[in-house]
Amino acid sequence: MNNPQELLLNTRQGRLAGLGWRVEGAPRVLCLHGWLDNAASFVPLAPLLRQLDLVALDLPGHGYSEHRHSTTRYHFIDYLFNVDAALDALGWDDCHLVGHSLGAAISAVYGAGAPERVRSLVLLDSLGPISVTAEGTADRLRRSLVKNRRGSSKIRGFESIDQMVKARRGVTGLSESAARLICERAARQVENHFEWRSDPALNWVSSLVMTDEQAMDLMQHIKAPVLTFTATEESPWSSRAKHEARRRALAHGKHVSLEGHHHFHMDDPGRIAETIREFILENDQPNQTTQNRDHHEQAD
Secondary structure (H helix, E strand, O other), X not given: OOOOEEEEEEEOOEEEEEEEEOOOOOOEEEEEOOOOOOHHHHOOOHHHOOOOEEEEEOOOOOOOOOOOOOOOOOOOOHHHHHHHHHXXXXXXXXXXXXXXXXXXXXXXXXXHHOXXXXXXXXXXXXXXXXXXXXXXXXXXXHHHHXXXXXXXXXXXXXXXXXXXXXXXXXXXXXOHHHHHHXXXXXXEEEOOEEEEOOOHHHHOOOOOOOEHHHHHHHHHOOOOOEEEEEOOOOEOOEOHHHHHHXXXXXXXXXXXXXXXXXXXXXXXXXXXXXXXXXXXXXXOOOOHHHHHHHHHHHHO
């Protein structure tokens, strides 16, 4: 189970790539990575999650998945439709979601929007979507339009994967081995140099971000059991107070605080693997929403 298989899903939302550690008949788990990472983010953790049928996606614009069309944007909410389409392409009516950072935010909101398809949620260092107060909405929109008008910056070339690893480590707390996993999947060779495979448009300013009130409403509507691991409560996009409010909003939440940095699931996966595995196995049953839906369909 240590060596994953490359996956390619042709979905109604475009082509999505990923990695699979498949176990037939086992609980189905879909893993979603963070911003500018890719499916390799789960390479250290996945082999430790025994007895699970596990698929890690490359989100659109990341890894080997398709980029969005040049006339569209990477709006956060659109990722939910990619998850929905990926489940259909896999033939999964429902699953457990394990997400890191951006992937955890997507997982949480999908859990609120499609409760019948989510058996449980494991959120790694993110508790719901980025949200802000309503003030500053106009300023954000203006900055987004200006950035869009300027277009993408010149694509940077690297002499080697080693150079890419060094660059990535310079802006994150990633270890050398973790950065290399992500960079090897994120790199493409162009003639005599390497470039990032990810879509440059991922770096553009989002034109609209959810308000704090909207995010709280979504958290309150998550029906599935939730397991959260948090290492960095204070960040440019969140705060300890916001984390605590969202924890209280969850109806069925179990919370674990860790020492470490944002990519703890890569550098020390053994610390969390058994807790995740036991949580998923314990909650591997259809969501009550699914059971109610199936009952109504049988009655009809």
